[in-house]
Amino acid sequence: MGMAAAxxxxxxxxEYIKHHLTHLTVNEGQGFWAVHIDSVVxxxxxxxxxxxxxxxxxxxxxxxxxxxxxxxxxxVVEFVxxxxxxxxxxxxxxxxxLAITIFCMVFLENFLDMIPVDLLPLLGQKLGVAHxxxxxxxDLNTTIGMALCVFLLIQYVGIKHxxxxxxxxxxxxxxxxxxxxxxxxxxxxxxxxLRLIEEAxxxxxxxLRLFGNMYAGELIFILIAALTLGSSxxxxxxxxxxxxxxxxxxxxxxxxxxxxxxxxxxFMMLTIVYLSMAAEHH
Amino acid sequence: MDLTVTIVIQGLAFFAVAWLVMRFxxxxxxxxxxxxxxxxxxxxxxxxxxxxxxxxxxxxxxxIIKEARDKAVQIVDQAGKRSNEIVEDxxxxxxxxxxxxLGQARESIVLxxxxxxxxxxxxxxxxxxxxxxxxxxxxxxxxxxADLLDKLAAEIARG
Numbered sequence: 001m002g003m004a005a006a007x008x009x010x011x012x013x014x015e016y017i018k019h020h021l022t023h024l025t026v027n028e029g030q031g032f033w034a035v036h037i038d039s040v041v042x043x044x045x046x047x048x049x050x051x052x053x054x055x056x057x058x059x060x061x062x063x064x065x066x067x068x069x070x071x072x073x074x075x076v077v078e079f080v081x082x083x084x085x086x087x088x089x090x091x092x093x094x095x096x097x098l099a100i101t102i103f104c105m106v107f108l109e110n111f112l113d114m115i116p117v118d119l120l121p122l123l124g125q126k127l128g129v130a131h132x133x134x135x136x137x138x139d140l141n142t143t144i145g146m147a148l149c150v151f152l153l154i155q156y157v158g159i160k161h162x163x164x165x166x167x168x169x170x171x172x173x174x175x176x177x178x179x180x181x182x183x184x185x186x187x188x189x190x191x192x193x194l195r196l197i198e199e200a201x202x203x204x205x206x207x208l209r210l211f212g213n214m215y216a217g218e219l220i221f222i223l224i225a226a227l228t229l230g231s232s233x234x235x236x237x238x239x240x241x242x243x244x245x246x247x248x249x250x251x252x253x254x255x256x257x258x259x260x261x262x263x264x265x266x267f268m269m270l271t272i273v274y275l276s277m278a279a280e281h282h
Numbered sequence: 283m284d285l286t287v288t289i290v291i292q293g294l295a296f297f298a299v300a301w302l303v304m305r306f307x308x309x310x311x312x313x314x315x316x317x318x319x320x321x322x323x324x325x326x327x328x329x330x331x332x333x334x335x336x337x338x339x340x341x342x343x344x345x346i347i348k349e350a351r352d353k354a355v356q357i358v359d360q361a362g363k364r365s366n367e368i369v370e371d372x373x374x375x376x377x378x379x380x381x382x383x384l385g386q387a388r389e390s391i392v393l394x395x396x397x398x399x400x401x402x403x404x405x406x407x408x409x410x411x412x413x414x415x416x417x418x419x420x421x422x423x424x425x426x427x428a429d430l431l432d433k434l435a436a437e438i439a440r441g
């Protein structure tokens with residue numbers, strides 16, 4: 001961990017933290033049209049890495065004796081496939097590939113948090129990049145983008161499995177079931193309200209949970225890195241804080257390995273569950 | 283934390299990755315896994331069948347061995363019986379033959395003795411005649427005394 005080259009250009013911890021939490025932005029100051037180019041670039045890099053590896057291994061996959069790397073990929077594939085088969089009892093060509101994409105992508109994106117928090121921003125600064133946030137999932141835009149995809153897929157799977165009439169019928173006929181025309185009219189409004197809340201809450205909770213965890217994790221790393229901010233080797237306190245920084249950094253990194261894996265798993269699992277629910281009749 | 287068009291870009295990127303995985307990755311690897319599972323299942327079934335065949339073959343081999351053993355015992359029994367029969371046959375044939383030979387020998391003895399007796403009788407008859415002629419000093423007419431001579435010969439023969 002470094003003692004922040006960012007320190008040089010400004011003063012104090014607040015500035016340091018603020019700097020670390022600012023995205024590299026194209027179209028800055030244009031409101032909605034601003035693009036967090038660092039999130040996009042890192043996401044695309046991770047995507048390229050994942051796609052190249054996964055598709056190469058899949059294409060070369062043999063049904064004979066697998067190599068070690070194929071065995072590793074198959075392990076992940078079977079883990080995800082098992083989860084999907086346990087949860088979703090219908091037939092779907094979409095859910096399992098979607099689930100493994102979510103798991104691997106979210107995990108790899110989260111894993112960028114394991115890189116020392118000052119390392120890439122420092123390199124970036126040498127190359128003339130003012131701000132750099134390397135963890136795409138610590139950007140609310142990324143997680144909302146994924147959650148909206150999942151939201152749209154939920155609607156798609158619902159319509160595909162139930163037919164358009166049943167699908168929209170359920171907006172007003174469930175969860176409260178009524179018999180007779182009066183009851184149906186009376187329950188329609190609350191049903192619709194509940195359904196809309198339910199549909200809105202899902203992408204919101206998906207995206208906020210992942211974002212919150214990753215943002216908080218990154219912030220802790222920044223705070224740990226800031227322990228030795230502006231210190232000099234001449235002061236005794238530097239060694240004390242340095243030791244504390246090392247221990248805290250080690251502990252939080254170890255703990256964070258669990259968090260990033262768990263968050264990837266939760267995002268995947270909830271997606272599987274939502275899609276399964278969408279495919280089932282109420 | 284500002285929400286921007288980044289959402290759309292990230293969403294599309296994610297969607298594209300998922301689509302590529304679904305289209306070009308997943309079917310191949312899951313296909314390979316399922317094919318291998320099928321192969322393993324078939325292999326296990328074949329192994330089971332082989333084991334069963336082997337067990338059956340063992341039982342059949344035992345049966346064949348048992349049958350062969352029984353047959354061998356039977357053959358040995360038969361051979362023993364047959365050899366006894368042959369021995370018995372040979373014994374009876376030999377004894378019959380012996381009896382026959384004995385009979386023949388007896389007959390030939392009787393014949394020989396009869397013949398010898400006949401010869402003797404004639405000789406004795408001739409002797410008696412010549413003796414008598416000498417005693418009487420004259421020729422005895424055999425024809426005249428045939429009756430007497432025959433009696434004499436018969437007496438000698440009897441004696």
